[in-house]
Amino acid sequence: MIKAGIVGGTGYSGAELLRFLALHPQVKVTTVTSRTDAGSLVSSMFPNMRKHVDLRFVQPEVATLAACDVVFFATPHGTAMQMAPALLKSGVKVIDLSADFRIKDAATFRKWYKMEHTCPELLGQAVYGLPELNRDLIKSCNLLANPGCYPTAVQLGFMPLLHHGLVETDNLVADAKSGVSGAGKKIELGYMLCEVSESFKAYGINGHRHLPEILQGLNSVSNSKVGLTFMPHLVPMIRGIQASLYATLLTEQVDLQRIFEDFYKDQPFVDVLETGLSPETRSVRGSNNCQISVCRPQNGKTAVVLVVIDNLVKGAAGQAVQNMNLMFGFPEAAGLDIIAAIP
Numbered sequence: 001m002i003k004a005g006i007v008g009g010t011g012y013s014g015a016e017l018l019r020f021l022a023l024h025p026q027v028k029v030t031t032v033t034s035r036t037d038a039g040s041l042v043s044s045m046f047p048n049m050r051k052h053v054d055l056r057f058v059q060p061e062v063a064t065l066a067a068c069d070v071v072f073f074a075t076p077h078g079t080a081m082q083m084a085p086a087l088l089k090s091g092v093k094v095i096d097l098s099a100d101f102r103i104k105d106a107a108t109f110r111k112w113y114k115m116e117h118t119c120p121e122l123l124g125q126a127v128y129g130l131p132e133l134n135r136d137l138i139k140s141c142n143l144l145a146n147p148g149c150y151p152t153a154v155q156l157g158f159m160p161l162l163h164h165g166l167v168e169t170d171n172l173v174a175d176a177k178s179g180v181s182g183a184g185k186k187i188e189l190g191y192m193l194c195e196v197s198e199s200f201k202a203y204g205i206n207g208h209r210h211l212p213e214i215l216q217g218l219n220s221v222s223n224s225k226v227g228l229t230f231m232p233h234l235v236p237m238i239r240g241i242q243a244s245l246y247a248t249l250l251t252e253q254v255d256l257q258r259i260f261e262d263f264y265k266d267q268p269f270v271d272v273l274e275t276g277l278s279p280e281t282r283s284v285r286g287s288n289n290c291q292i293s294v295c296r297p298q299n300g301k302t303a304v305v306l307v308v309i310d311n312l313v314k315g316a317a318g319q320a321v322q323n324m325n326l327m328f329g330f331p332e333a334a335g336l337d338i339i340a341a342i343p
């Protein structure tokens with residue numbers, strides 16, 4: 001049994017970490033932090049945790065967290081980088097759900113996140129936690145950068161095409177939509193019920209922070225430089241990401257269905273649907289699964305890949321638990337064997 005701590009336990013990703021870790025056979029959650037709710041019962045904020053988590057929120061302090069074997073940061077960017085160096089020195093493994101350790105280049109991080117990195121020397125040792133890309137590196141790492149939600153969906157969709165060199169790489173298009181929980185648990189006009197319901201819009205149209213992360217990942221599997229138009233949208237639902245991805249094929253003599261099925265045949269959380277099916281966000285809601293389908297409309301030159309994940313699960317907490325399993329040598333699906341809830 002390992003001891004786990006969650007920094008940012010009152011947020012949406014923190015709540016999802018609790019949901020999975022509370023039932024994990026090899027993990028005991030010993031510390032859950034909140035600056036604003038320190039002292040109150042976790043189950044008073046999350047009644048779904050009654051009888052599963054008997055803890056009170058505590059202040060996020062290195063001295064307390066250092067008693068854990070693993071600490072998850074489900075906090076805004078700029079937080080994990082403050083505490084990770086001391087925790088790592090104490091022998092604690094760190095899994096960061098924020099962007100602090102995802103981007104290898106400190107200048108690129110500064111440009112997109114508008115802050116100076118406080119421990120750029122750790123960027124080299126951090127492993128980007130997309131198991132379908134980096135499983136072996138994840139197994140031996142102490143500092144894990146958990147991917148963003150859009151980057152998970154977009155990379156999983158484009159990876160087979162780029163790995164096999166099947167498409168023009170300079171003009172990929174990712175048209176992606178997210179539910180409102182992707183913005184976290186904050187009170188802001190743009191995320192209130194009357195503002196988002198019955199409406200649908202693109203945002204971040206001049207450049208979204210996930211773009212450099214997606215490009216970094218796609219370039220690592222592509223032989224030639226990737227150019228990507230990434231357009232995120234906010235849809236009036238709570239959970240889920242759907243990404244429609246477009247790429248121009250270099251050859252039409254290709255069996256895309258077979259390529260995707262082969263590419264993902266050993267991946268426990270990626271499910272390639274049969275030809276002609278269109279994945280729905282509700283089919284992965286609350287689960288760590290990614291469902292993908294691929295097609296070539298009118299047998300033309302454009303490959304279209306449709307991807308769905310739950311932004312809070314495969315896009316955040318579920319993937320973080322999958323990574324923890326790999327880092328500690330547990331079965332990869334431990335604690336994650338959950339079927340999506342429909343409707």
Ligand SMILES: NC(=O)c1ccc[n+]([C@@H]2O[C@H](COP(=O)([O-])OP(=O)(O)OC[C@H]3O[C@@H](n4cnc5c(N)ncnc54)[C@H](OP(=O)(O)O)[C@@H]3O)[C@@H](O)[C@H]2O)c1
Pocket residue numbers: 007008009010011012013014033034035036037060073074075076077079097098099147148149181182183184185186311312315316
């Ligand atoms: N939401 C998603 O779908 C999603 C998907 C992938 C990745 N992520 C990333 O995961 C992280 C968490 O996202 P979220 O949506 O769960 O956020 P959230 O709902 O806004 O929750 C943030 C949590 O962080 C705590 N916190 C804030 N500032 C802190 C600080 N300086 N020190 C310690 N704790 C602090 C907050 O609690 P207190 O204020 O009480 O301390 C709160 O519990 C973000 O970096 C986000 O980008 C989110």
